[in-house]
Amino acid sequence: MSSDPPPPRPATLEDVALVAGVSRATVSRVINGAQTVDPALRRAVERAIANTRYVPNRAARSLVTRRTGSIALVVSEEERRTVADPFIGRMFTDPYFGRVVSGLLEVLRPVGVQMLLMLADDDVSRTQLVSYLQQGHVDGVILISSHAADPLPAMLTSTRLPAVLSGRPPQPTRISYVDADQQAGARLAADHLAGLGRRHIGTVSGPMDMPAGQDRLAGFRAAMAAHGDHEVISVEGDFTQAGGAAAMKRLLGELPDLDGVFIASDLMALGALPVLHGQGRRLPEDVAVVGFDDSSAALACSPPLTTVRQPVEEMAAEMARLLLRAINEPGRPAQSVIFQPTLVVRQSA
Amino acid sequence: MSSDPPPPRPATLEDVALVAGVSRATVSRVINGAQTVDPALRRAVERAIANTRYVPNRAARSLVTRRTGSIALVVSEEERRTVADPFIGRMFTDPYFGRVVSGLLEVLRPVGVQMLLMLADDDVSRTQLVSYLQQGHVDGVILISSHAADPLPAMLTSTRLPAVLSGRPPQPTRISYVDADQQAGARLAADHLAGLGRRHIGTVSGPMDMPAGQDRLAGFRAAMAAHGDHEVISVEGDFTQAGGAAAMKRLLGELPDLDGVFIASDLMALGALPVLHGQGRRLPEDVAVVGFDDSSAALACSPPLTTVRQPVEEMAAEMARLLLRAINEPGRPAQSVIFQPTLVVRQSA
DNA sequence: TTGTATGCGTTATCAT
DNA sequence: ATGATAACGCATACAA
Numbered sequence: 001m002s003s004d005p006p007p008p009r010p011a012t013l014e015d016v017a018l019v020a021g022v023s024r025a026t027v028s029r030v031i032n033g034a035q036t037v038d039p040a041l042r043r044a045v046e047r048a049i050a051n052t053r054y055v056p057n058r059a060a061r062s063l064v065t066r067r068t069g070s071i072a073l074v075v076s077e078e079e080r081r082t083v084a085d086p087f088i089g090r091m092f093t094d095p096y097f098g099r100v101v102s103g104l105l106e107v108l109r110p111v112g113v114q115m116l117l118m119l120a121d122d123d124v125s126r127t128q129l130v131s132y133l134q135q136g137h138v139d140g141v142i143l144i145s146s147h148a149a150d151p152l153p154a155m156l157t158s159t160r161l162p163a164v165l166s167g168r169p170p171q172p173t174r175i176s177y178v179d180a181d182q183q184a185g186a187r188l189a190a191d192h193l194a195g196l197g198r199r200h201i202g203t204v205s206g207p208m209d210m211p212a213g214q215d216r217l218a219g220f221r222a223a224m225a226a227h228g229d230h231e232v233i234s235v236e237g238d239f240t241q242a243g244g245a246a247a248m249k250r251l252l253g254e255l256p257d258l259d260g261v262f263i264a265s266d267l268m269a270l271g272a273l274p275v276l277h278g279q280g281r282r283l284p285e286d287v288a289v290v291g292f293d294d295s296s297a298a299l300a301c302s303p304p305l306t307t308v309r310q311p312v313e314e315m316a317a318e319m320a321r322l323l324l325r326a327i328n329e330p331g332r333p334a335q336s337v338i339f340q341p342t343l344v345v346r347q348s349a
Numbered sequence: 350m351s352s353d354p355p356p357p358r359p360a361t362l363e364d365v366a367l368v369a370g371v372s373r374a375t376v377s378r379v380i381n382g383a384q385t386v387d388p389a390l391r392r393a394v395e396r397a398i399a400n401t402r403y404v405p406n407r408a409a410r411s412l413v414t415r416r417t418g419s420i421a422l423v424v425s426e427e428e429r430r431t432v433a434d435p436f437i438g439r440m441f442t443d444p445y446f447g448r449v450v451s452g453l454l455e456v457l458r459p460v461g462v463q464m465l466l467m468l469a470d471d472d473v474s475r476t477q478l479v480s481y482l483q484q485g486h487v488d489g490v491i492l493i494s495s496h497a498a499d500p501l502p503a504m505l506t507s508t509r510l511p512a513v514l515s516g517r518p519p520q521p522t523r524i525s526y527v528d529a530d531q532q533a534g535a536r537l538a539a540d541h542l543a544g545l546g547r548r549h550i551g552t553v554s555g556p557m558d559m560p561a562g563q564d565r566l567a568g569f570r571a572a573m574a575a576h577g578d579h580e581v582i583s584v585e586g587d588f589t590q591a592g593g594a595a596a597m598k599r600l601l602g603e604l605p606d607l608d609g610v611f612i613a614s615d616l617m618a619l620g621a622l623p624v625l626h627g628q629g630r631r632l633p634e635d636v637a638v639v640g641f642d643d644s645s646a647a648l649a650c651s652p653p654l655t656t657v658r659q660p661v662e663e664m665a666a667e668m669a670r671l672l673l674r675a676i677n678e679p680g681r682p683a684q685s686v687i688f689q690p691t692l693v694v695r696q697s698a
Numbered sequence: 699t700t701g702t703a704t705g706c707g708t709t710a711t712c713a714t
Numbered sequence: 715a716t717g718a719t720a721a722c723g724c725a726t727a728c729a730a
Contacts, residue, residue, distance in 0.1 A: 010483070010484050010485065012706095012707055012708090013707065013708065013709095014707080022716080022717085023716065023717045023718075024707090024708085024709095024717085024718095025709085025710090025716070025717060025718080025719095026715085026716060026717075028708070028709065028710090029715095029716090032709080036715055036716085037715075037716090038715065038716085041715090041716090053480070055480055055481070055483070055484040056484075056707085056708075057412070057484065057485075057706085057707050057708070058408075058484075058486050058708095059407075059408045059409075059411035059412040059417070059706085059707080059708090060408075060412050060706070060707035060708040060709090060722090061707080061708050061709075062408035062708090062722095063406070063408040063409050063412055063706090063707080063708070063709090063721095063722045063723065063724090064707090064708055064709045064710075064721075064722050065708080065709065065710095065722090066722085068408070070465070073466075086455075087448070087451040087452060087455055087662040088451050088454055088455055088458075089447065089450060089451040089454060091447075092446075092447035092448075092450045092451050093444055093447035093448060093451070093645055094447070095442055097441075097447060098438065098440075098441035098442035098443070098446060098447070099436075099441075099442060101438060101441045101466065102436040102437055102438040102441050102442070103436060105437055105438060105466075105468055106435075106436055106437055109437075109468065109474075114465050114467070115465065115466050116419070116463050116464065116465055116466075117422075117450065117454075117464050117465075117466050118463070119454055119458065125458075131402070131404055132404065134359070134404070135359050135404040135405075135406065135407075136359065136406075137407050137408075241645075241648065241649065270649050273651075274651040277651065296442055296590075297649070299590065300590065300619050300646070300649050302622075302623040302626065302651070313436040361722095361723060361724085362723065362724065362725095363723080371700080371701085372700070372701045372702080373701090373702095373723090373724080373725090374700070374701060374702080374725080374726080375699090375700060375701080377724070377725060377726085378699095378700090378725095381725080385699060385700085386699075386700090387699065387700085390699085390700085405723085405724075406722085406723050406724070408722085408723080408724090409706090409722070409723030409724040409725090410723080410724055410725075411706095411724090412705095412706045412707065412708090412722090412723080412724070412725095413705075413706050413723085413724055413725050413726080414706090414724085414725070415706080699730105700729105700730085701728105701729085701730075702727105702728085702729075702730090703726100703727090703728085703729095704725105704726090704727085704728100705724100705725095705726095706723105706724090706725095707722105708721100708722085709720105709721090709722090710719100710720085710721085710722105711718105711719085711720080711721095712717100712718085712719085712720095713716100713717085713718080713719100714715100714716080714717080714718095
């Protein structure tokens with residue numbers, strides 16, 4: 001019993017059928033788990049499949065089923081290429097992105113659904129993308145959008161493709177989305193700072209044209225108001241590390257006796273903390289700092305950052321589940337789920 | 350001249366042919382850029398394509414050409430899921446990963462090649478992966494391996510699939526790879542520290558079972574030796590932030606009067622610097638620190654990290670080019686390219 | 699230069 | 715329960 005050399009050509013359904021002594025159709029039934037197959041034959045077919053190392057040809061299957069067994073993870077962002085930094089995909093280097101991928105794969109992998117990574121960063125690429133998606137090359141779309149006024153969610157709607165958005169879209173759409181309760185998260189930060197007895201409080205907000213930016217600021221303001229007459233000065237940041245540093249400088253200018261600050265993203269905090277240190281402020285003694293996200297950036301801060309945790313991986317996993325469900329039940333209405341953030345207390349506040 | 354409503358079914362070659370008044374074959378020729386088409390007919394076909402919003406069906410095309418127009422980016426790493434951190438893909442949150450994706454897409458996107466993101470983190474997933482790849486669902490593979498003794502490169506060889514590795518593989522294979530000259534990079538760091546007049550020098554190395562770990566240490570040692578009788582103590586790290594912190598503690602124990610240190614990755618430096626600060630050492634006055642990578646972590650350090658730059662995006666772009674070439678010229682022998690690192694001087698040394 | 703005809707590997711319909 | 719057979723949309727060898 002010697003193992004024969006592998007065939008140069010992958011085994012087909014036909015080959016398996018020949019070996020098993022049945023028809024193509026029966027082999028196909030076994031592979032697709034049809035219940036109407038004689039147990040004896042089923043075993044024979046399974047043996048033949050193993051012996052021939054058969055694996056279905058996805059292209060052929062996809063041609064007839066009009067399903068691909070794959071979804072697209074599309075990252076949408078404004079083009080910001082410069083001569084100094086000619087490479088694309090600012091989002092790809094954001095810790096957030098890795099957590100999303102991780103959570104997505106966690107549910108996609110067990111069911112054998114592949115993930116295409118696609119980027120849309122200008123009008124041309126957006127148009128191409130939509131046309132590509134429209135032709136059914138993927139069964140569904142997960143969209144991570146890094147900027148407001150992104151036309152992509154709306155464009156996606158016309159596609160009739162199952163889709164799930166990361167974060168509440170700026171304009172309401174019929175597309176499902178997954179988000180954390182941003183306002184509740186900001187309230188956690190406010191309560192913590194107030195509980196610490198801080199009175200001169202500032203905040204570095206996110207971009208005011210993004211829902212996450214708006215909601216975190218609104219939630220923080222409302223909670224602070226509920227705690228009484230704290231003065232709250234806010235300065236707008238852009239969710240980047242450099243932007244965080246710049247915003248903190250401005251904030252210190254406007255509120256020199258600052259003793260507590262809420263920074264609406266850990267990445268911005270990573271940029272802001274050195275500014276505080278540069279002014280000789282000790283953390284948390286002189287100023288207590290609370291971030292948002294609980295990304296790896298929070299641990300990169302010194303001291304380690306107290307922050308509002310978004311369960312990004314769990315959220316991404318839920319996005320994948322929603323998408324799979326939408327794909328398998330075409331009639332299903334859009335459905336969104338909101339996660340509750342938690343406060344992770346470390347040493348900065 | 351009113352635009353008619355889009356058909357519920359995507360246009361096929363047949364539809365376009367009908368509109369243009371030619372045969373399927375001619376439309377196919379136009380789409381595939383054949384030179385043997387009458388200019389007038391070509392224009393007619395192009396108009397018809399635009400009017401019908403035709404886009405080729407990839408599954409059908411792939412079925413006959415046996416090409417998919419997509420490649421796989423496979424991330425190979427040891428499984429390290431814990432209860433506390435149940436999610437997969439440590440690599441995905443490494444800044445390195447985002448830079449690779451960015452560089453890859455830079456060359457893949459213009460030629461319309463899609464990228465599948467795949468993960469291999471245990472024996473089962475590796476076997477499944479190879480069997481998947483073997484069936485020609487992708488035209489080629491880019492492999493990023495995060496650990497030594499990875500059986501995947503060898504497994505890939507048997508696949509006969511075009512493949513390109515990121516970094517020199519532990520065991521020599523016939524597969525192309527792209528790498529930076531690690532030893533030369535480490536020499537840059539050594540020369541800089543020596544030039545600064547530092548004499549009590551330590552280094553936090555990478556894992557000694559990874560080529561990058563070995564080469565950086567060897568290169569650093571050799572260059573230091575060339576500079577005379579500096580004592581060089583080395584401590585092994587694991588290329589993670591936490592590992593960098595732990596290693597730095599050990600290093601300080603072994604070499605309390607340390608005044609210069611080479612940390613073999615920026616991420617480790619990000620963990621190590623707070624340890625130094627915690628001991629009251631000023632950077633760069635008391636101790637000069639040089640990192641490796643020039644990743645975003647280098648800028649997250651305070652002070653900003655002087656580091657050896659690997660042009661990761663350019664390297665990834667080159668990987669994509671090599672892979673595309675291997676796909677289009679089947680006979681082509683494996684080819685590797687080595688990039689030269691440069692020193693980026695900031696404030697830590 | 700253009701059209702006709704065939705086959706790629708699978709699922710689905712329809713007999714049996 | 716099983717087996718023929720017809721699509722699925724495309725590229726291509728061959729004929730014209």
